[in-house]
Amino acid sequence: MPKLVLVRHGQSDWNEKNLFTGWVDVRLSETGEKEAKRAGELLKEKGIVADILYTSKLSRAIQTANIALEAADQLYIPVKRSWRLNERHYGALQGKDKAQTLEKYGKEQFQTWRRSFDVPPPVIEDHSEFSQIGDIRYKNVDPSVLPKTESLALVIDRLLPYWQDEIAADLLDGKTVLIAAHGNSLRALVKHLDNISDEEIAGLNIPTGIPLVYELDDQLKPTKPAYYLDPEAAAAGAAAVAAQGTKK
Ligand SMILES: O=C(O)[C@@H](CO)OP(=O)(O)O
Numbered sequence: 001m002p003k004l005v006l007v008r009h010g011q012s013d014w015n016e017k018n019l020f021t022g023w024v025d026v027r028l029s030e031t032g033e034k035e036a037k038r039a040g041e042l043l044k045e046k047g048i049v050a051d052i053l054y055t056s057k058l059s060r061a062i063q064t065a066n067i068a069l070e071a072a073d074q075l076y077i078p079v080k081r082s083w084r085l086n087e088r089h090y091g092a093l094q095g096k097d098k099a100q101t102l103e104k105y106g107k108e109q110f111q112t113w114r115r116s117f118d119v120p121p122p123v124i125e126d127h128s129e130f131s132q133i134g135d136i137r138y139k140n141v142d143p144s145v146l147p148k149t150e151s152l153a154l155v156i157d158r159l160l161p162y163w164q165d166e167i168a169a170d171l172l173d174g175k176t177v178l179i180a181a182h183g184n185s186l187r188a189l190v191k192h193l194d195n196i197s198d199e200e201i202a203g204l205n206i207p208t209g210i211p212l213v214y215e216l217d218d219q220l221k222p223t224k225p226a227y228y229l230d231p232e233a234a235a236a237g238a239a240a241v242a243a244q245g246t247k248k
Pocket residue numbers: 015019020021022023087088090114183184241244
């Protein structure tokens with residue numbers, strides 16, 4: 001039976017500072033490193049052995065996977081990385097303080113930018129210090145497909161072809177697949193797997209650093225509800241993500 005394990009990267013320096021991050025390549029905070037280690041320990045404790053790792057092109061997801069796999073004694077597994085697993089591009093909000101943005105634009109606009117299904121934030125200017133124009137890690141990607149802002153709907157559009165072409169093929173081969181990615185790219189995948197409506201997905205938040213396990217049938221449909229390896233910590237973590245912006 002194919003098994004899929006999703007892990008959102010541990011807390012990053014910018015999660016800690018409460019800044020919109022998106023494609024900005026920030027690193028894990030000390031707390032994030034600890035969360036990543038705990039994720040690996042949970043995999044080991046529960047006897048989950050991954051056959052292959054997928055990550056985004058962003059350091060915080062790659063660091064998380066490396067630390068977790070080291071803790072799980074699974075550093076040897078093959079790895080594929082793609083920009084299609086990157087965090088949602090947060091457009092002109094990248095680098096902005098969430099609490100200040102909430103204060104400046106009000107709760108409704110803030111929530112629309114953060115969690116609406118299909119409203120992207122304003123496009124980032126190419127000359128912004130937080131733009132990814134010219135970033136060497138995307139040198140083999142057609143520049144016309146690289147985003148300058150994204151809604152969740154646009155994340156789904158760029159993620160699903162990769163899911164179908166690469167990840168699904170490994171799962172259908174019977175592999176246990178580990179994906180280390182981001183809050184919103186994983187929300188996009190969970191929406192697809194659990195068939196969550198455009199409205200309901202607004203209420204779903206993914207905690208940092210806690211593996212979420214899907215057991216799938218041969219149509220890649222979940223055979224039972226996905227489960228977090230530490231459900232209590234996951235509930236607290238998801239609530240903390242939902243509350244971002246309301247506190248410093
Ligand atoms: O800033 C971001 O890139 C994301 C994830 O950290 O934040 P949010 O939860 O507000 O979508």
